[in-house]
Amino acid sequence: MNPTSLNTPLRLREVELRNRLGLPAMSTYQADPEHRPTAGWHLPHYLTRSIGMGLVIVEATAVAAEALATPHDLGLWNARQARALATVAEVISAQGAVAGLQLSHAGRKASRSRPFGRTPDAPLTETEGGWQPLGPSALPFADGYRPPQPMSPGQIDRAVGQFAGAAGHAAAAGFRFLELHAGHGRLLHSFLSPLSNQRTDGYGGDFTGRTRLLRETVRAVRTTWPRELPLAVRLSARDFIPGGWSLEDSVRLAPLLAADGADLIDCTSGGIARPEPRPTGPAWQAPFARAIRQSGVPTAAVGKITNLSEAGRLLSCGDCDLVLMGRALLVDPMLPARHTPDLAPPSYQRALATTTVLADGHLPPEL
Numbered sequence: 001m002n003p004t005s006l007n008t009p010l011r012l013r014e015v016e017l018r019n020r021l022g023l024p025a026m027s028t029y030q031a032d033p034e035h036r037p038t039a040g041w042h043l044p045h046y047l048t049r050s051i052g053m054g055l056v057i058v059e060a061t062a063v064a065a066e067a068l069a070t071p072h073d074l075g076l077w078n079a080r081q082a083r084a085l086a087t088v089a090e091v092i093s094a095q096g097a098v099a100g101l102q103l104s105h106a107g108r109k110a111s112r113s114r115p116f117g118r119t120p121d122a123p124l125t126e127t128e129g130g131w132q133p134l135g136p137s138a139l140p141f142a143d144g145y146r147p148p149q150p151m152s153p154g155q156i157d158r159a160v161g162q163f164a165g166a167a168g169h170a171a172a173a174g175f176r177f178l179e180l181h182a183g184h185g186r187l188l189h190s191f192l193s194p195l196s197n198q199r200t201d202g203y204g205g206d207f208t209g210r211t212r213l214l215r216e217t218v219r220a221v222r223t224t225w226p227r228e229l230p231l232a233v234r235l236s237a238r239d240f241i242p243g244g245w246s247l248e249d250s251v252r253l254a255p256l257l258a259a260d261g262a263d264l265i266d267c268t269s270g271g272i273a274r275p276e277p278r279p280t281g282p283a284w285q286a287p288f289a290r291a292i293r294q295s296g297v298p299t300a301a302v303g304k305i306t307n308l309s310e311a312g313r314l315l316s317c318g319d320c321d322l323v324l325m326g327r328a329l330l331v332d333p334m335l336p337a338r339h340t341p342d343l344a345p346p347s348y349q350r351a352l353a354t355t356t357v358l359a360d361g362h363l364p365p366e367l
């Protein structure tokens with residue numbers, strides 16, 4: 001059998017991605033006051049990022065008002081928001097990419113300012129419109145952050161229901177791939193990690209207790225998200241603080257999530273608390289995708305993958321089933337179409353055939 005390449009289609013349930021390249025969820029913090037996407041920003045942003053792509057995952061979208069990370073996030077808890085998001089799904093699908101959406105509950109990282117503006121990425125006070133974050137235990141994310149309110153069993157049930165409700169809206173909006181954000185210290189990750197979860201009830205303690213919320217959420221989402229459509233879980237494959245969630249925990253959890261109804265694990269890492277020592281380097285998280293994939297569950301690799309030859313190499317050596325490129329595609333959305341001109345919209349094909357853009361971004365002098 002030929003090794004998997006970037007242009008090999010990927011089938012997940014009844015959905016086929018035309019190639020193995022995806023845009024990971026990347027928050028843009030530009031939603032309108034009702035947490036809906038806008039025609040002036042989100043439509044052109046996602047349209048251009050869909051050119052030549054197999055999959056585009058729309059940024060972290062809150063499942064409830066209390067689940068927002070910042071007041072500028074997208075949300076999906078009512079039909080008006082679903083109708084607005086349907087226009088985003090439509091522009092992505094119109095380019096031939098599969099339209100995906102990431103659902104998120106910010107948990108103890110809720111109630112922050114966006115990472116640009118007057119006070120970037122700072123906890124919001126009540127006078128600034130802040131709200132009470134929720135979490136497993138009253139342990140703040142970092143100095144200066146409000147301790148989360150430890151969630152009661154009723155609040156936990158409500159959060160599970162909010163994910164399921166948002167998944168139903170996502171299907172109605174025309175998305176064909178759904179991802180649950182269980183990384184970067186958000187609610188679902190904060191229940192997994194012993195650093196943030198010190199509960200003594202059935203949602204804490206050992207591996208089974210700490211994974212219970214995520215597993216219940218996957219099963220609940222499967223009741224509202226269509227059976228024929230794929231569901232991914234973004235895991236922080238490991239924490240980088242001693243005593244935290246480990247890669248071995250992720251390898252153990254992946255097949256359980258698959259049995260609950262997940263089809264792919266998107267392998268990011270870290271983000272449980274600050275400060276946190278984080279390694280970095282080219283494709284530095286791909287070994288996590290490889291280790292988790294060896295448990296038999298398909299994975300996506302992400303993180304500092306900046307060119308298509310590196311992406312192809314990760315696929316052909318079996319590190320992952322899908323490559324996600326974030327910052328590189330924010331900067332250069334034409335990257336996939338320049339690699340495979342057939343994937344470019346017909347209106348651009350003549351330009352691609354007759355124009356060479358030099359590596360430094362300049363046109364050659366003869367043009």
Ligand SMILES: Cc1cc2nc3c(=O)[nH]c(=O)nc-3n(C[C@H](O)[C@H](O)[C@H](O)COP(=O)(O)O)c2cc1C
Binds near residue numbers: 325
């Ligand atoms: C501006 C920005 C916004 C991001 N927003 C999200 C998000 O909404 N959800 C998420 O899971 N990760 C988010 N991430 C992380 C990315 O999905 C990705 O994992 C990370 O940027 C590493 O990939 P890259 O090196 O290809 O950019 C964000 C990263 C950046 C730089």
